[in-house]
Amino acid sequence: MGYSRAALFFVLKGRIMFYGCETAPEEVKKLYNDLKKCWCAETCAPRMRGGWSKENPALGQCSVTAFLAQDIFGGEVWGVPLGDGNCHCFNVVSGAEFDLTSEQFPAGSVDYSDRTLQSRGEHFAKAEKYERYLLLRARLAESRANN
Numbered sequence: 001m002g003y004s005r006a007a008l009f010f011v012l013k014g015r016i017m018f019y020g021c022e023t024a025p026e027e028v029k030k031l032y033n034d035l036k037k038c039w040c041a042e043t044c045a046p047r048m049r050g051g052w053s054k055e056n057p058a059l060g061q062c063s064v065t066a067f068l069a070q071d072i073f074g075g076e077v078w079g080v081p082l083g084d085g086n087c088h089c090f091n092v093v094s095g096a097e098f099d100l101t102s103e104q105f106p107a108g109s110v111d112y113s114d115r116t117l118q119s120r121g122e123h124f125a126k127a128e129k130y131e132r133y134l135l136l137r138a139r140l141a142e143s144r145a146n147n
Contacts, residue, residue, distance in 0.1 A: 018100050020098030021098065032100050034140060039057040042132070043139070045061075046128060065136065068140065069091050069093075069100060075092050076092050077089050078091075079117075087116070097112060
């Protein structure tokens with residue numbers, strides 16, 4: 001699909017929207033709003049923690065968030081290369097693409113067409129990443145239980 005749709009996430013009445021929000025089901029939008037309360041420095045990728053803030057809570061959260069969304073909605077996790085040699089993860093469910101952590105990037109800066117399918121086993125072979133995923137999953141469950 002290319003990155004032109006990435007420009008479609010925007011601030012509307014104070015609410016940040018994510019890549020793919022215009023076609024995402026309401027359950028995905030609810031998950032996004034719930035995750036914004038759960039992301040923290042401890043769930044952020046260690047190499048990015050110095051830049052994490054409440055103003056940019058999605059920073060460094062892509063893989064743990066994408067695999068958590070896959071747990072809930074199924075589908076596939078895809079990755080696109082970043083200039084630093086790492087990849088950025090997002091979801092495709094029943095043909096619909098969404099990236100719950102797209103707000104960490106300037107609008108239009110991620111090319112979603114240059115993608116490769118991501119493996120949960122490969123990502124979670126890194127113990128720290130699996131532990132961040134478990135922490136995010138626990139924080140989400142606790143947040144939802146309290147609401």
